[in-house]
Amino acid sequence: MERIKKKMKPLAGNLITLAIVCVLFAVVFILVETGHATRHMRAMLVPICINIILAVSLNLTVGFLGELTLGHAGFMSVGAYAGCLFSIAMKDILPMAARFPLAMLVGGLVAALFGVLIGIPVLRLHGDYLAIVTLAFGEIIRSVIINLEFTGGAAGLKGTPQDSTFAIAFAVVLITLLVIMNLVNSRHGRAITAIRDNRIAAEASGINVTYFRMLAFVIAAFFAGVAGVLYGHNLSILSASTFDYNKSIELLVIVVLGGMGSIRGSVISAIIITVLPEALRELADFRMLIYALVLIVMMLLNASPRFAALKGKLHYGALVDAIRNKANKEGKAHE
Amino acid sequence: MKKIFALALALMMVLAAFAGCTNGTTEPTEAPTGTEAPATTDPTPDSGASEPSAEGEKLVIGGIGPLTGDYATYGVSVKQGAEMAVKEINEAGGVNGLTFELLFEDDQADAEMAVNAYNKLMDNGMQVSLGATTSGACIAVTEEVQKDGILMITPSGSQKECVQYDTCFRICFTDPDQGNYAAQFIADNKIATKVAVIYDKSNDYSNGIKDNFVAKAAEVGLEVVSEQAFTDQSRTDFSVQLQAIASSGAELVFLPIYAQEAAYILTQAQSANISAIFFGCDGLDGVIEKIGADNVSATEGVMLLTPFAADAQDEQTVAFTAAYKAAYNATPDQFAADGYDAIYTIKAALEQSGAKPGDADFNEKMVAAMTAITVDGLTGTMTWSADGEPTKSATAVVIKDGAYVAYAAE
Numbered sequence: 001m002e003r004i005k006k007k008m009k010p011l012a013g014n015l016i017t018l019a020i021v022c023v024l025f026a027v028v029f030i031l032v033e034t035g036h037a038t039r040h041m042r043a044m045l046v047p048i049c050i051n052i053i054l055a056v057s058l059n060l061t062v063g064f065l066g067e068l069t070l071g072h073a074g075f076m077s078v079g080a081y082a083g084c085l086f087s088i089a090m091k092d093i094l095p096m097a098a099r100f101p102l103a104m105l106v107g108g109l110v111a112a113l114f115g116v117l118i119g120i121p122v123l124r125l126h127g128d129y130l131a132i133v134t135l136a137f138g139e140i141i142r143s144v145i146i147n148l149e150f151t152g153g154a155a156g157l158k159g160t161p162q163d164s165t166f167a168i169a170f171a172v173v174l175i176t177l178l179v180i181m182n183l184v185n186s187r188h189g190r191a192i193t194a195i196r197d198n199r200i201a202a203e204a205s206g207i208n209v210t211y212f213r214m215l216a217f218v219i220a221a222f223f224a225g226v227a228g229v230l231y232g233h234n235l236s237i238l239s240a241s242t243f244d245y246n247k248s249i250e251l252l253v254i255v256v257l258g259g260m261g262s263i264r265g266s267v268i269s270a271i272i273i274t275v276l277p278e279a280l281r282e283l284a285d286f287r288m289l290i291y292a293l294v295l296i297v298m299m300l301l302n303a304s305p306r307f308a309a310l311k312g313k314l315h316y317g318a319l320v321d322a323i324r325n326k327a328n329k330e331g332k333a334h335e
Numbered sequence: 336m337k338k339i340f341a342l343a344l345a346l347m348m349v350l351a352a353f354a355g356c357t358n359g360t361t362e363p364t365e366a367p368t369g370t371e372a373p374a375t376t377d378p379t380p381d382s383g384a385s386e387p388s389a390e391g392e393k394l395v396i397g398g399i400g401p402l403t404g405d406y407a408t409y410g411v412s413v414k415q416g417a418e419m420a421v422k423e424i425n426e427a428g429g430v431n432g433l434t435f436e437l438l439f440e441d442d443q444a445d446a447e448m449a450v451n452a453y454n455k456l457m458d459n460g461m462q463v464s465l466g467a468t469t470s471g472a473c474i475a476v477t478e479e480v481q482k483d484g485i486l487m488i489t490p491s492g493s494q495k496e497c498v499q500y501d502t503c504f505r506i507c508f509t510d511p512d513q514g515n516y517a518a519q520f521i522a523d524n525k526i527a528t529k530v531a532v533i534y535d536k537s538n539d540y541s542n543g544i545k546d547n548f549v550a551k552a553a554e555v556g557l558e559v560v561s562e563q564a565f566t567d568q569s570r571t572d573f574s575v576q577l578q579a580i581a582s583s584g585a586e587l588v589f590l591p592i593y594a595q596e597a598a599y600i601l602t603q604a605q606s607a608n609i610s611a612i613f614f615g616c617d618g619l620d621g622v623i624e625k626i627g628a629d630n631v632s633a634t635e636g637v638m639l640l641t642p643f644a645a646d647a648q649d650e651q652t653v654a655f656t657a658a659y660k661a662a663y664n665a666t667p668d669q670f671a672a673d674g675y676d677a678i679y680t681i682k683a684a685l686e687q688s689g690a691k692p693g694d695a696d697f698n699e700k701m702v703a704a705m706t707a708i709t710v711d712g713l714t715g716t717m718t719w720s721a722d723g724e725p726t727k728s729a730t731a732v733v734i735k736d737g738a739y740v741a742y743a744a745e
Binding site: 038042044047143146155162231234237239277278281285288 | 403451454538541
């Protein structure tokens with residue numbers, strides 16, 4: 001009985017995360033349909049979805065595989081350019097319903113291919129070395145894109161059809177969550193976390209370390225590419241300067257803030273980090289100052305054990321336990 | 336205990352920082368109202384400013400530009416230039432009984448943020464848009480403008496696609512135009528025949544001008560002997576590029592870049608004893624401030640093709656520069672002049688069309704008026720064609736003893 005309960009726990013957690021996301025979607029969708037959402041709010045919906053996908057996929061490498069990568073924006077840009085070039089080429093040939101999913105697939109696959117290419121040399125490294133090499137990769141990609149003709153160079157790529165809608169972006173978020181949650185809870189996922197916790201022990205237990213590290217790395221790259229395609233189809237211009245290391249760091253901030261290895265945390269903090277600078281627009285000149293301060297305060301709170309204890313008290317499981325304990329006590333009192 | 340103490344200290348520091356901030360900003364915003372009123376010598380400044388707004392008729396103009404981040408100087412300049420124009424117009428009693436209201440949002444020169452800012456402005460009732468200050472952001476904004484059909488006049492979005500839709504117009508030259516004008520100007524005035532170029536490979540503005548300059552140079556008989564590139568990752572040391580240029584025998588170095596990099600190039604060229612003439616475009620405006628008083632001799636003889644120079648002696652520019660200095664304690668650059676002209680262009684379109692913001696066909700009337708008006712602005716006398724491009728003449732200035740002087744052909 002106890003064992004089954006333990007097994008069910010991550011699944012229940014996943015279901016709750018999905019339920020939260022779906023309820024949020026429903027609420028926002030109703031707000032938009034009934035005309036209660038301002039244009040400013042509506043414009044932020046797709047970027048929020050994009051950041052959720054990026055954060056959840058980055059969490060796979062940073063949180064579950066335990067490797068610090070700073071090249072996520074690089075994969076995003078590769079996917080974005082591949083997908084957008086595909087869409088531009090197919091603009092008059094395929095209808096949007098066929099073109100856009102294909103573009104996402106193309107973007108994701110190209111990014112995954114780059115993940116493999118980069119992964120082969122990079123995954124020999126660990127820790128700080130890996131972080132620096134992935135950082136360099138992101139910068140190289142950006143420089144290459146700027147110097148190529150067919151990507152539009154520094155002026156940016158124009159003419160991508162604006163296909164990204166909130167409903168499509170949300171569907172992609174759901175797919176990403178399902179795939180990554182299931183992966184993490186599977187045999188593969190346990191192998192990945194085992195490598196994170198103790199590489200030597202994992203190797204000694206017969207886990208193919210190289211294979212699983214590559215797997216996590218490539219899947220993360222794939223979803224970063226898909227997010228890039230969504231990004232490219234949301235704006236009419238795609239410029240390489242967007243994907244500099246600041247973007248990678250911003251994504252890392254989202255993951256760290258949400259908690260490494262917590263998918264629900266990534267979703268929530270992606271929403272917060274995307275909305276925060278826009279919500280602070282009223283403050284005009286102080287916007288970026290306050291944004292930075294809020295980030296510092298949130299990070300400090302997140303790291304403090306007292307806040308963690310407080311969070312633990314408000315945790316759904318803790319609540320259930322508390323109610324059960326109370327019921328048990330009352331039951332015993334009756335006896 | 337220690338932790339609580341540390342936290343309390345940190346909080347106090349934050350509070351102190353805020354106290355400093357608020358004091359710092361209220362002062363300059365108050366200062367202009369004090370200095371501005373006597374400068375304009377409006378006989379009834381109070382009633383003039385408040386009467387039309389009491390009637391409640393307002394035209395809401397929305398601007399977007401980088402107010403924070405790497406490109407903040409451009410956004411701030413445009414904002415301040417536009418603010419000045421709005422203030423002048425309102426103090427003079429507005430247009431057709433309307434007062435102007437300017438809302439300005441930050442985009443950090445990022446396309447996604449610019450679209451967010453645009454939507455925020457639409458929520459706040461924007462009726463005419465100033466597009467965005469930087470090209471990439473402006474192109475993203477045009478897509479939204481097209482859906483709404485409102486009039487957009489970008490002060491400084493210089494890429495071709497910034498005015499790709501029917502309701503979009505611009506104040507500045509396009510990048511290609513500047514390259515063409517520069518080559519033509521050098522050839523017409525016989526300034527040099529052998530030219531070299533240093534450009535920023537990672538910047539669309541720089542690439543756009545350079546490509547057209549090189550093409551036009553071949554047409555008008557200039558010989559481009561050296562093309563040297565740099566990127567935003569390597570924009571402080573130019574010794575390699577300058578050496579290559581020195582050995583190529585170029586008589587003139589064309590700099591289609593921004594003032595900060597030009598400042599580095601000019602100081603390094605001076606210490607390397609390179610005697611070629613340096614020739615730039617509007618991006619070079621502000622190079623005297625950037626290079627600093629100690630190195631100002633390095634800018635001697637530098638030529639700029641720019642529609643606006645703060646030290647020009649015509650009446651309009653002198654008045655603008657004086658008022659701008661009084662209000663913001665800074666010398667206006669071309670971006671400020673563009674922002675200022677954009678507001679006066681909206682005024683002219685409003686007068687021409689006689690449209691009211693409440694009209695159902697307000698946008699159509701305003702757009703139609705754009706091709707009929709002539710605006711005598713700070714950046715030249717402008718007319719517009721239906722494709723959104725301005726027609727105006729380019730003028731050149733030379734830097735002499737740390738000041739811009741109009742170029743006179745010898």
